[in-house]
Amino acid sequence: MNKSLAEKLIHWRRDFHQYPETGFLEMRTASIVASTLDELGYSLQLGKEVMAKEACMGKPNEMETTNHLKWAKENGAMVGYLYQFEEGYTGIVATYDTGKKGPTIAVRVDMDALDIDEVLDEEHVPVKEGFRSKVPHKMHACGHDAHTSIGLGLATMIAENKDNLTGVIKLIFQPAEEGTRGAKAMVEADVVKDVDYFIAIHVGTGVPHRHFVASNNGFLATSKLDVTFHGVASHAGSKPEEGRNALLAAATAALNIYAIPRHSHGVTRVNIGEMHAGSGRNIIPNQATLKVETRGETSEINQYVRKQIESIVQGAAKMYQNEYEIKVVGEAKSSTGSIELAEILSTSAKEHPFFEKSLLESNESAGSEDATFFMEEVKKNGGLATYCIFGTELAAGHHNERFDINEETLLPSVEVLYHALLKLSKHV
Numbered sequence: 001m002n003k004s005l006a007e008k009l010i011h012w013r014r015d016f017h018q019y020p021e022t023g024f025l026e027m028r029t030a031s032i033v034a035s036t037l038d039e040l041g042y043s044l045q046l047g048k049e050v051m052a053k054e055a056c057m058g059k060p061n062e063m064e065t066t067n068h069l070k071w072a073k074e075n076g077a078m079v080g081y082l083y084q085f086e087e088g089y090t091g092i093v094a095t096y097d098t099g100k101k102g103p104t105i106a107v108r109v110d111m112d113a114l115d116i117d118e119v120l121d122e123e124h125v126p127v128k129e130g131f132r133s134k135v136p137h138k139m140h141a142c143g144h145d146a147h148t149s150i151g152l153g154l155a156t157m158i159a160e161n162k163d164n165l166t167g168v169i170k171l172i173f174q175p176a177e178e179g180t181r182g183a184k185a186m187v188e189a190d191v192v193k194d195v196d197y198f199i200a201i202h203v204g205t206g207v208p209h210r211h212f213v214a215s216n217n218g219f220l221a222t223s224k225l226d227v228t229f230h231g232v233a234s235h236a237g238s239k240p241e242e243g244r245n246a247l248l249a250a251a252t253a254a255l256n257i258y259a260i261p262r263h264s265h266g267v268t269r270v271n272i273g274e275m276h277a278g279s280g281r282n283i284i285p286n287q288a289t290l291k292v293e294t295r296g297e298t299s300e301i302n303q304y305v306r307k308q309i310e311s312i313v314q315g316a317a318k319m320y321q322n323e324y325e326i327k328v329v330g331e332a333k334s335s336t337g338s339i340e341l342a343e344i345l346s347t348s349a350k351e352h353p354f355f356e357k358s359l360l361e362s363n364e365s366a367g368s369e370d371a372t373f374f375m376e377e378v379k380k381n382g383g384l385a386t387y388c389i390f391g392t393e394l395a396a397g398h399h400n401e402r403f404d405i406n407e408e409t410l411l412p413s414v415e416v417l418y419h420a421l422l423k424l425s426k427h428v
Helices: 003-018 028-039 062-074 144-160 183-187 246-257 297-319 340-348 373-378 408-424
Strands: 043-048 092-097 104-110 167-174 197-203 211-213 221-230 266-277 288-294 323-330 355-359 384-390
Touching: 003 028, 003 104, 003 246, 003 408, 028 043, 028 062, 028 144, 028 167, 092 144, 104 144, 104 266, 104 373, 104 408, 144 167, 144 197, 144 408, 167 183, 197 340, 197 373, 197 408, 211 340, 221 246, 221 408, 246 266, 246 288, 246 297, 266 297, 288 297, 297 323, 340 355, 340 384, 340 408, 373 384, 384 408
Parallel strands: 104 167, 104 197, 197 384, 211 355
Antiparallel strands: 043 092, 092 167, 211 384, 221 288, 221 323, 266 288
16 A cells, blocks of 8 residues: 555645635635646646636636635645636646657546535534635535545656556646536647547445446536526506516526426436525516526437527516526536446456455436536547546535545545556557
8 A cells, every 4th residue: 555645645635625616716726736746747738728718617707716816825825826727717737748659548537616514513524633624615525625636646656657657648637517617618628639548537426435437327418507587677566567577587487497398318307496586575576597407318308408498488588578698607418438448447446455346337327527528529539438436435425514535545546547547558
């Protein structure tokens, strides 16, 4: 066991856990990642170099970004790298070119946290061990702190054993996976255009401790939509006929969105998570917003649901003489992993003493993931891609205020990935 690296992994994970940052605001995290990678000798592309501005979805506004930059400076960010991320473009691609003929391999990890208050229970391990989130209403409740640490651990192992590898290795640190917002911008910046093998990772997701899934194929395509209705305000008592009620338009749309017919070719999902409207009891509401998401077993089925929603919104707006707008603030595709690549990862896990079971593929429903943009791009260009899961013991489910992982999973995850890279290096 590499005790030194195991300790580093836990240190990184606990540090990131204490300072969670949500999508496109991962400035502290990205600056520490960039500094560490630079010290290890990687060639770095940062921020706007690896993110197409027009493809960033659901990005925080300028004021929120500026305020967070100030927070990052006050909370341990590596200031020498921070300027690269100060506008909220927080992606990183670290490249190691061995100088020897071989494939181009990419491994993607995500960095962002969630808008959740972490529990204060004294039995909660981060509380007990002193690394609970220091940020109100922000928490690493999905394991991305572990993913970022695994990425740095893999970078360390590659640098320490670089003579054993061939070809080019890219480590992609992606912002804003939550809400499926960040991957598309990196794909459109061509970061995987030259990639032969692509691997995305996750910990947990219901996979038992010491188990491994080499190809997780259960991701649904999705669209995240912000719908706004613009009506006309008026006095509800004296001039109700002069109003154009945006609340009623939104309510009509909401009820009908849930009535969208299912699709015969696969599963669909639709949800309205938020509705906001009105400003007073005696005022006809002049504005209303809905936060909507669609999902489909395939990208085509998801598109069907999305088109239905667009028609419903248009009709509801017309009924109440409102204007409307629909903004796409997140998106992901459906994708199936490449079995040939999954077999190599599965073998690497089988050969590692930590993992008791290695499953080649799983088609269990697993929500949505925008790593599918990377996967589909690599496959389109003739490469192989997969999404693997390192099973771990969880204190609670993902996106829960009690979420925590078993940290003994960190080092074996790094080692499996490294040994998979060794095997792929021979595929010239």
